[in-house]
Amino acid sequence: ILTPLIKQLTEAALSAELDSHLASDVEANRKNGSGKKTIKAPTGTFELATPRDRNGTFEPQLVKKHQTTLSDEIERKIIRLFALGMSYQDIGREIEDLYAFSVSTATISAITDKVIPELKQWQQRPLEKVYPFVWLDAIHYKVREDGRYQNKAVYTVLALNLEGKK
Structure with missing residues (x-):
């Protein structure tokens, strides 16, 4: 990808x-x-x-x-x-x-x-209009922000187009 x-x-x-x-x-x-x-x-x-x-x-x-x-x-x-x-x-x-x-x-x-x-x-590249398969995931990290630790999520999106490419 x-x-x-x-x-x-x-x-x-x-x-x-x-x-x-x-x-x-x-x-x-x-x-x-x-x-x-x-x-x-x-x-x-x-x-x-x-x-x-x-x-x-x-x-x-x-x-x-x-x-x-x-x-x-x-x-x-x-x-x-x-x-x-x-x-x-x-x-x-x-x-x-x-x-x-x-x-x-x-x-x-x-x-x-x-x-x-x-x-x-x-x-900003154009995306496909249809993705038959979409996987979503998130990883949560403790991040120091403004002197305090907060939980932040990093999201991952992976999709498979009609041609089978990710």
Whole structure:
């Protein structure tokens, strides 16, 4: 279910990484298309378009050059990183945790500017008119809010369309 979203977010993050690399490059350098590689993720397999630069100096950090698998941890961090409502400080901490180095506010801004529209587009995609099977579930967590612990529910909805796809 999340594979198309993970693909879009990963490609947008890689594009933002390249933009940041090109902005910091002292030599004349520019984009040079993209390569394709098959990525195996816990949610499914997908074709990833990895951006390139003309000089060949771009070394992506999110999905490295010869990496063909995406761990569940990276997927969770991508979703958490680009969840709406996170502050730049929170996003900065997540990027630092993911990449093991700190990044500038400008880089954070570039990444969020590219990825948030993709996330909003995915959230607003049209749904099928009919779903013959729908599963609903909720997990209750104790959450600290305003200095007090409260029970909050996280709802999950899973549906099967007429073609048998989730």
